[in-house]
Amino acid sequence: MFDFEGYGPGLFQGALLTIELAALSLIIAFTLGLLGAVGKLSNNTLAKGLATAYTTIIRGVPDLVWMMLLFFGGQIIVNTFFDWLYNFSDGSIDIFFPFNEFLAGVLTIGFIFGAYMTETFRGAFMAVDVGQIEAGKAYGMSNIKIFKRIMFPQMMRHAIPGIANNWQVLLKTTALVSIIGLADMVRLATEAAKSTGEPFKFFIPVAIVYLGLAAISDLFFKKLTSVYSAGVVKG
Amino acid sequence: MFESTLEIFSNPDTYQTYWDGTVVTIQMVFLSLLIGGVIAIPLAILRTSKNRWINTPIWTFTYLFRGTPLLVQLYMIYYGVALVEGIQQTFWWVILKEAFYPCLIAFTLNTAAYTTEIFRGTIETTPRGEIEAAKAYGMNWGKRMQRIILPSAFRRAIPAYSNEVIFMLHASAIASTVTIADLLNAGRLIYARYYAPFDGFIFAGIIYLCLTFGILAVFKQLERRMLGHLQPR
Numbered sequence: 450m451f452d453f454e455g456y457g458p459g460l461f462q463g464a465l466l467t468i469e470l471a472a473l474s475l476i477i478a479f480t481l482g483l484l485g486a487v488g489k490l491s492n493n494t495l496a497k498g499l500a501t502a503y504t505t506i507i508r509g510v511p512d513l514v515w516m517m518l519l520f521f522g523g524q525i526i527v528n529t530f531f532d533w534l535y536n537f538s539d540g541s542i543d544i545f546f547p548f549n550e551f552l553a554g555v556l557t558i559g560f561i562f563g564a565y566m567t568e569t570f571r572g573a574f575m576a577v578d579v580g581q582i583e584a585g586k587a588y589g590m591s592n593i594k595i596f597k598r599i600m601f602p603q604m605m606r607h608a609i610p611g612i613a614n615n616w617q618v619l620l621k622t623t624a625l626v627s628i629i630g631l632a633d634m635v636r637l638a639t640e641a642a643k644s645t646g647e648p649f650k651f652f653i654p655v656a657i658v659y660l661g662l663a664a665i666s667d668l669f670f671k672k673l674t675s676v677y678s679a680g681v682v683k684g
Numbered sequence: 685m686f687e688s689t690l691e692i693f694s695n696p697d698t699y700q701t702y703w704d705g706t707v708v709t710i711q712m713v714f715l716s717l718l719i720g721g722v723i724a725i726p727l728a729i730l731r732t733s734k735n736r737w738i739n740t741p742i743w744t745f746t747y748l749f750r751g752t753p754l755l756v757q758l759y760m761i762y763y764g765v766a767l768v769e770g771i772q773q774t775f776w777w778v779i780l781k782e783a784f785y786p787c788l789i790a791f792t793l794n795t796a797a798y799t800t801e802i803f804r805g806t807i808e809t810t811p812r813g814e815i816e817a818a819k820a821y822g823m824n825w826g827k828r829m830q831r832i833i834l835p836s837a838f839r840r841a842i843p844a845y846s847n848e849v850i851f852m853l854h855a856s857a858i859a860s861t862v863t864i865a866d867l868l869n870a871g872r873l874i875y876a877r878y879y880a881p882f883d884g885f886i887f888a889g890i891i892y893l894c895l896t897f898g899i900l901a902v903f904k905q906l907e908r909r910m911l912g913h914l915q916p917r
Contacts, residue, residue, distance in 0.1 A: 509893040511854035514868055514885055521881035624753035628861050639759055648763035656752040656760075663751050 456641040456651065463634035464658050470554055470623050470633065475616060477559025482566020489571050500567065507564035513625055516557040520629040523548040523556075554626035562619050569611030574600065576607040606677040613670040620662055634658060692883050698874060705870030706891055712866065713856050716788055717849060720795035727796065728803030729829065742800065749797035754855050758790040762862050783862045791859075795852050802844045806837040839910045846903035850896055857892075867891055 488500030507515070527548045534542050577600055585595040627636035638655045642648035692698055731742045749757065765771065765780045772781075779785050810833050818828045860869035871888030875881050908915070 506893070509896040510889040511857040511868070511892055513857040513860075514871065514889045514892060517868070517872070517875075518881060518885040518889070521875060521885070525881065621753040624755040625858070627755070628858070635753070635756055635759070638756075639763075642759070642763050646767065648760060648767065652756055652760045652764075656748070656756055659753060659756070660748070660751045 456637060459632075459637045460634060460641075460651070460654070463632055463637040466631065466633045467620075467623050467658075468662070470551070470558070470626060470631075471616075471620050473555045474558035474562060474619060474623070477555065478562035478566050478615070478619070479612075481560065481563025482570050485563060485567030486570035486574055489567060490574055504564040504567050507561055512557065512561050512622055513628065515561060516553060516625055516629055519557050520550060520553040523553050550626070550629045550631050553629060554623070554631055558619060558622055558626075561622070562615055565615050565618075566612070569608050569615060570604065572611070573604040573606075573608035577603045602677070606674075606681065609670060609674050609677060613666070616666055616670075617663055620666070621659065624659075688878060688880055689883050692874065692878050692880060693887075701870045701873055702867070702887065702891060705865060705867040705888070706895075708865055709853070709856055709859075709867040710895070712784070712788060712791065712859060712864070713849075713852050716791035716795055716856075717852055719788075720792045721799055723792070723796040724799035724803055725834075727800040728807060731800060731804045732807050746797040746800050749794050750801070754790065754794050755858050755861075757794060758787060758858060758862065761790045762786040783859075783864050787859050787862055787864055791852065791856065794855070795848065798848050798851070799845065802841050802848060803837060805844070806840040807833060809840070810836055840914070842903060842907050842911060846899065846907075849899055849903070853892070853895055853899065 485500045485503060488496040489504075491497060524547075527546050531542075531544050531546060534544070581599050581603065582595055585599045590598065623633065624635045627633050627639065630636070634655045638651035641651045645651075727742050727745075730738050731746075733739050762783065765786055771777055814832055814836065815828060818832045823831065856866060857868040859866045860872065867888055871884045873884075874887070875884035878884070
C-alpha cells in the first residue's frame, strides 16, 4: 500500500524537520509570550504599549505575509545592521551573517505564536489569586522569587489548555515553510506528487502524520494537566 | 531607500495591483464563508444527533479537516482534481482547471468543518428550560429547531464565528501559492517589480490589518444588537 517510489526517506526527514521547526518555534513563542504577558500586566506605560502593539499587529496580519516579509527582507535587515556595526567600529567588526529560510520560518512562527501565548499567559496570570502574591511579599521574597515560586507554577495550570490549543495550531502552521522553500513534509510531498502524478499517494500519509502528531500532543498535554493540577480538588 | 518608496507609491499601477488583489481575497473569503456556513448548519444539527451512525461520519469529517493543515488540503484538491479519470473531457474541467475553484472548494470544506463544531457547541448549550418550554407548548422537533434552538444558537455563536472569519481571511493568503492573484500575490508582484520586499509586503500587511479591524468592528456591532441580552450591564 505504502510504496513511496524512493521518496520515503525524504519524507521522513521532512517530518523530522517539521517537528524540529515546531519545537524551536514553541520555545521562542513561550519566551515571548511570558515577556509579553508581564509587559501587558505591568504598570509601566511603555512596556504595556509595546506589548499591546506587538499582539495587535502580529495577530492582525496573516502568518504567510510575515513569513514572506522575513524571508525576502531578512537578509537586508541583517546586512544593514552589520554594515552599520562595521562603520560604527571603523571596520574592526566585520561579520557576514547568512540569513536562511529556516531562520525565517522559526522566527516568524515563534513571533506569531508569541503574540497568541501573550494572551494565554495574560489570562492565566490574572487567574492567580492576588493573596498569593501578597503572601509571597510578606515572606520577603523578591519579585523574581515570587514569579518563580508562586506565580509561574500556579499560572501554568490555567495556561495549559491555551498552550495546548496554540501548539496544535502552530503544528499546522509549520506547513507554510514549504512555501518559502524549506524541505518539510509538505514540500517533499508536493515535489513527489508533481513528478509521479499521484498526489494522494503522498499527501494522505503527510496528513496522517499531522493527525498523529496532534493525537500524541493531546496525550502529552493531558498528562501535563494532571501534573500541574496536583493539589487542586476537581469540582 | 525612501526615494524608492516614493516611486512605488506615486505610481497609480501600484494601487491598481493592490486593489485587484484585495477584491480577489474578499471574493474568495466571502464565498467560502457563505457556502461553508450553509453546509455547516445541517451538519451541526446532525452532529448533535444521538445516533452514532449519523454522528460519527460528521465527526470524522470535522476531525480530518481540523487536524490537518489547510495547505495540505488545498494541495490535495488542487493537484488531485486534475487526476480524476476522464475529468479533462467533461465540462467540469472548464471550471476546475482554473485554480480559483479547487481553492474555493478547499477553503469551503475547511471553514465548514470549523463552523460545524462552533454551531454544534452552541446548539448543545441551549438552556434546557427553553427546550422544555417549547415542548410544553406542543412544538415538534422541527418547530423547536426553527423557532427556539437555532435562533438562539446562532446568536451565541457570533463571538466564536468572528474568530473563524478572521482565521479564514488570514488563511486565504495561501491561495497565492496556487497562482491566484490575491492580496499577498499583489505584495509579491510589487516586491518583484521594484525589488522592495518591505514596501511590497508591509503595504499588503496593512491592508490585511484594515480588513481584520473592519471585520472586528462589524462583529462588535452585530454582537451588541444580537447578544445585547447576554451582555453584562
